[in-house]
Amino acid sequence: MNTIGEATLGELAQSLRGDLIRPGDEAYDEARSIWNGAHDKRPALIVRCHGVADVLRTVEFARSEGLPLAVRGGGHSIPGFSTVDNGVVLDLSPMNAVRVDPGRQTVTAQAGALWRDVDAETQAFGLAVTGGLVSSTGIAGFTLGGGIGWLVRRCGLTCDNLIAADIVTADGQYLRVSADERPDLLWALRGGGGNFGVVTSFEFRLHEVGPTVFAGLVFYPGEHAERILRTFPRQAPDELSMVINMTTAPPAPFLPAEVHGKPIVAVVGMWSGRPEDGDAATRPFRNLAPVITDLFAPMPYTAMQTLLDPLFPRGMWNYFRSAFFDSLDDAADSLVPEYAAVPNPLSELHIHHLGGAMSRIAGDATAFATRDREYLLNVVARAADADGYPAAVSWARAATDALSSDATTYVNFTGEASEDRVRASYPKATYDRLVSVKESYDPSNLFRLNQNIKTN
Incomplete structure (x- = not known):
């Protein structure tokens, strides 16, 4: 890092409405931590912005001092882009109106x-x-x-x-x-x-x-994973979004004790149409195999939005990988063996059913161009600490490669910042157009701690 004088730092602090936090400050360790425990970095400065003026001042400071700049919103960046060693973290969390x-x-x-x-x-x-x-x-x-x-x-x-x-x-x-x-x-x-x-x-x-939706989870024994993938309904109304989660049964009170710690498949979803129509609309997804527990019911939309929160606590070591695909039969052939090889009970395979309104938007209408694939695989590889993390990462890479080694990826579900993974997230024409916009608004690549679009 460049050496910055105390007078310069004092001037920066005086210009801010928010807080300037430095190593050694009481708030530093809490301020530098992010959701993904796999990234434990030590920024030189953390600016908790209280308004646009603070953002302007922080961007100007990082640029003029030649410091790497990490921008933090919620801090859930899987590759750890919301923090940086020896640079500046621009923390937007106080700006939450x-x-x-x-x-x-x-x-x-x-x-x-x-x-x-x-x-x-x-x-x-x-x-x-x-x-x-x-x-x-x-x-x-x-x-x-x-x-x-x-x-x-x-x-x-x-x-x-x-x-x-x-x-x-x-x-x-x-x-x-x-x-x-x-x-x-x-x-x-x-x-x-x-x-x-x-x-x-x-x-x-x-x-x-809302305010009421028909939503929840239904749990099946893990040995029926292939059957569930092959019989999962291929068509659904737009009001229904479903996810297949191939996981390990947690020690939750709503699951029988005899399945705790064993392979389990959860089909999770939400019907956002008339609540009274939800039972019939979700029924085909709730009879795919012998049922352990069916927790689908009317509930507040806000309850469904928080339903999975306990499963994703702060501090776990997380690595995600993703791949778009079309055939659940192909997924059954390639992912069931990977599911059997899961490295620990914290890691799991998510298959999101896409289509609907998302697919009716032209591929060149937004920078998100992958509109024609029916499903998205998200490999959630996790470990409680560093000891199990390398095995989880290796498993995640093997799982996506088993499905397709050259599939288009989803940037929000990508655990590394490699250039090839970024390019795999966009068709060539889209990527070239993104480069053009990047050249117009950030030719020096100040904003590079992201799934980076590099200028020519």
């Missing part, structure tokens, strides 16, 4: 907001937008990478519903982005990641959802 316009059916949320913040406000008006499967996920990185959640088949990706944004660029400009103002940048923000600046607020289109 959410404002709903029920008449226009829109919501404007600052970039430090989490999905539980957005859901709480929008559901007060019976409205929602596709959000994260875990409510502690930040809205920012999730949106910029695409955004797959329980409303993806009915409402499209989160980025499909992004109608405007405010952004601070590498040269210190504060820009409004919409279909009428800098549409090239709006296109890139819809799936191109954090490459183009610090988005300080997002404006989303909302949809009438």
Whole structure:
């Protein structure tokens, strides 16, 4: 790191409304930690921004001092992009205001907001937008990478519903982005990641959802995994989004003690149409094999949005890998053996059923261009600490390669920052267009701690 004088740091601190945190400060260890325990880095400075002026000042400081800059929203970055050694962390978490316009059916949320913040406000008006499967996920990185959640088949990706944004660029400009103002940048923000600046607020289109949905989980014995994959219904109404989770039974009170610690398949999903229609709509997914426990029922939308939170606590060592694909029969052939080889009870295979509204948007309409695949595999490789982590990572790589070694990946479910994995997330024409936008707004690649689009 460049040596920065105390006078320079004092000047920076005086210019901020927020907090400047340095090594040795009482708040430092808490401030530097992120959700993914696999990344334990020591930033030189952490700036907790309280407004756009703090963001402008921090970007200017990092640029002028030649320091690497990590931008943190919710801090859930799987590859650890929300922290950095010997650089600056721009922490947006204090900027978490959410404002709903029920008449226009829109919501404007600052970039430090989490999905539980957005859901709480929008559901007060019976409205929602596709959000994260875990409510502690930040809205920012999730949106910029695409955004797959329980409303993806009915409402499209989160980025499909992004109608405007405010952004601070590498040269210190504060820009409004919409279909009428800098549409090239709006296109890139819809799936191109954090490459183009610090988005300080997002404006989303909302949809009438809830307050009650029909949702939950049904559990099957793990030995029926192949049968479930081969008989899983290929068609579903747009109001129904489902995930197959090939996992290990936790010691939960809603599961019989005799299955605890054993392989189990959970089919998880949400029907967002009329609640009274939910039982019939989900029934084909709840009779795929002998049932251990069926927990589908009417529940608040906000309850479904937090249902998986206990399974994803802060501090685990996480590594994700992903692959889009079309055939569940192919998945049965390749993934059932990988499921049998799972390295520990914390690791699991998720298969997301896509299609619906997401697939009816043209592939070149947003930077998220993979619209024609029916399913997405997300390999969730986890360990409680460093000892089990290498085996979990190796298993995750083997599982995606078994399905397809050259499949298109999803940037939000990619655990490493390698250039080939980034390029595998976009068709060539999309990637080339992203390079062009990058050259316009960040030619020096100040914003490189992300799934990086490199300029020519």
